[in-house]
Amino acid sequence: xxxxxxxxxxxxxxxxxxxxxxxxxxxxxxxxxxxxxxxxxxxxxxxxxxxxxxxxxxxxxxxxxxxxxxxxxxxxxxxxxxxxxxxxxxxxxxxxxxxxxxxxxxxxxxxxxxxxxxxxxxxxxxxxxxxxxxxxxxxxxxxxxxxxxxxxxxxxxxxxxxxxxxxxxxxxxxxxxxxxxxxxxxxxxxxxxxxxxxxxxxxxxxxxxxxxxxxxxxxxxxxxxxxxxxxxxxxxxxxxxxxxxxxxxxxxxxxxxxxxxxxxxxxxxxxxxxxxxxxxxxxxxxxxxxxxxxxxxxxxxxxxxxxxxxxxxxxxxxxxxxxxxxxxxxxxxxxxxxxxxxxxxx
Numbered sequence: 001x002x003x004x005x006x007x008x009x010x011x012x013x014x015x016x017x018x019x020x021x022x023x024x025x026x027x028x029x030x031x032x033x034x035x036x037x038x039x040x041x042x043x044x045x046x047x048x049x050x051x052x053x054x055x056x057x058x059x060x061x062x063x064x065x066x067x068x069x070x071x072x073x074x075x076x077x078x079x080x081x082x083x084x085x086x087x088x089x090x091x092x093x094x095x096x097x098x099x100x101x102x103x104x105x106x107x108x109x110x111x112x113x114x115x116x117x118x119x120x121x122x123x124x125x126x127x128x129x130x131x132x133x134x135x136x137x138x139x140x141x142x143x144x145x146x147x148x149x150x151x152x153x154x155x156x157x158x159x160x161x162x163x164x165x166x167x168x169x170x171x172x173x174x175x176x177x178x179x180x181x182x183x184x185x186x187x188x189x190x191x192x193x194x195x196x197x198x199x200x201x202x203x204x205x206x207x208x209x210x211x212x213x214x215x216x217x218x219x220x221x222x223x224x225x226x227x228x229x230x231x232x233x234x235x236x237x238x239x240x241x242x243x244x245x246x247x248x249x250x251x252x253x254x255x256x257x258x259x260x261x262x263x264x265x266x267x268x269x270x271x272x273x274x275x276x277x278x279x280x281x282x283x284x285x286x287x288x289x290x291x292x293x294x295x296x297x298x299x300x301x302x303x304x305x306x307x308x309x310x311x312x313x314x315x316x317x318x319x320x321x322x323x324x325x326x327x328x329x330x331x332x333x334x335x336x337x338x339x340x341x342x343x344x345x346x
Contacts, residue, residue, distance in 0.1 A: 018239050021274050025236060026321065028278065030285060031314035038078040039070030042085050050086065052134055056093070064323050065089050071315030072200060072308070076207045079145075084203060086142035091165075091196050093135060098169050106173055113166035120159035123147060146206050154202060154211040161199045168193025172252055181251025184261050188231065191254070195237070197230040197312055204308030210301050216294055221287065222305070228284045229309040233316035235277050239270060240320045284313070 036042075043066035047057045069084040070076075076084060094116075098109050108130070115131025116139060124140045124147075131139070147155060168190055175182060182190060192198070205211045216222070238245070238254040245253040251260065254276070259269035288310065294302050 018242050018270055021239055021270055022236070022321065025239075025274060025277055026317050028281065029314055029317055030281070031310045033314055033318050034071060034074040034311060035067065035318075036070030036074045036076060036081055038076075038081050039067045042066040042070065042078065042081045045082060046085055046089065050089065050138065052138070060089060062323075063092070064319065065092060067322070068315065068319040071319055072311050073203065073207045074311070080207055083142055083145050084207075086138060087203070090135065090138050090142055091199065093138070094166075095169070097135075098173060103173070106170065106177065109166070109170045109173055113163065113170060116166065117159055117163045119143065120162055121156065146203075149209070150206055151211055153214060154205060157211075157214075157217070158199070158202045161202060164193050165196045165199050175252065176250040179250070181260065182257060184254070184257045187252065187254065187257045190252070191234045191238070192227065192230045194252075195230055195234040197233055198226065200312050201226055201305070201309060204305055205301075207308075208301065208304045210304075212298070212301055212305060216298060216302065217305075219294075221291055222302070225284065225287045225291070225306065226309055228280050228287060229313050231280050232277060232284060232313045235273055235280075236317050237320060239273055239277075242266070242270070284310075 043061070043064060046066050047061040050057070050060075052060070065088045066081065066085040069081060069088050073081065073084055094112065097104050097112075104112070111128075111130025112135075113130070115128035115136070118126050118128040119131060119136070119139060120143060124143065146158070150158075171190060172194055174180075235254050242253060242255050245256065246266070249256065251257060255266060255269045255273045258264075258272045258276075259266055262269065262272065264272070288306055291302070291306060293299055
């Protein structure tokens with residue numbers, strides 16, 4: 001069934017309001033772009049070697065997940081970038097399964113969550129009926145190196161982040177099934193879970209080969225920075241996906257939540273979202289510049305963590321503009337300003 005005239009007008013209006021905002025936000029981002037020199041080679045590996053069917057491989061090839069991982073972790077070795085790309089791919093496939101046209105049921109989302117967490121906490125020998133088939137094989141392979149190299153406290157931290165993400169995915173599905181459109185404050189908190197940004201942050205430690213102590217990782221200032229960084233990349237993504245979300249998200253988009261809260265049309269809500277983004281970017285810069293010292297033994301690892309949070313913001317912006325997953329510009333050429341790792345600092 002096609003969209004009615006009103007829906008078409010709404011989508012057309014939202015498209016016109018987002019296409020000029022996205023480049024302006026990217027231009028206002030003070031974080032320098034970076035890209036792994038291995039990104040394109042790993043992308044070729046992704047579509048040729050992973051245990052997935054041909055249509056899925058073709059879709060992954062267009063999305064460019066290796067370039068996304070390569071923007072967030074430009075210092076990773078080629079082998080580690082393969083691991084990271086496989087993990088990213090797993091999360092995007094799960095997102096498609098839980099929120100795509102043929103989405104799984106609420107019970108299946110919960111079972112998938114339990115199966116993934118069981119594997120991450122207990123190792124690949126533990127099986128759970130909620131995680132099977134290609135998704136299980138992909139996660140088992142991607143988890144092998146992090147499980148081997150990283151300490152138990154890091155593995156638990158990562159598993160907890162995955163659990164939090166999939167709990168958010170389940171809650172969003174519940175909201176859609178019951179017709180509940182969240183208010184702004186509720187949405188922002190839920191979006192921090194569904195973005196999977198909190199999953200990406202521990203992977204900085206995997207690349208660096210050093211896990212931060214728990215009191216440092218959970219220090220209030222680092223937590224604040226991660227929250228704001230999460231908001232920045234999530235809200236940019238919300239603006240980029242607004243055209244689709246108008247029809248499918250059930251109100252789960254910052255722009256839609258703002259439009260409802262302020263009783264304004266979508267173009268005005270896009271401007272409000274952009275204003276929130278600029279305010280949060282100023283806060284992010286201030287938090288990063290005033291981060292306390294944790295001592296000479298820990299400060300380098302903390303600095304790497306802060307760089308990782310910043311790269312997640314910039315990397316999401318640049319990948320969103322170039323990926324076929326979001327039809328916001330002319331494809332790969334939109335990422336032309338990104339430099340290989342080492343040519344510019346975050």
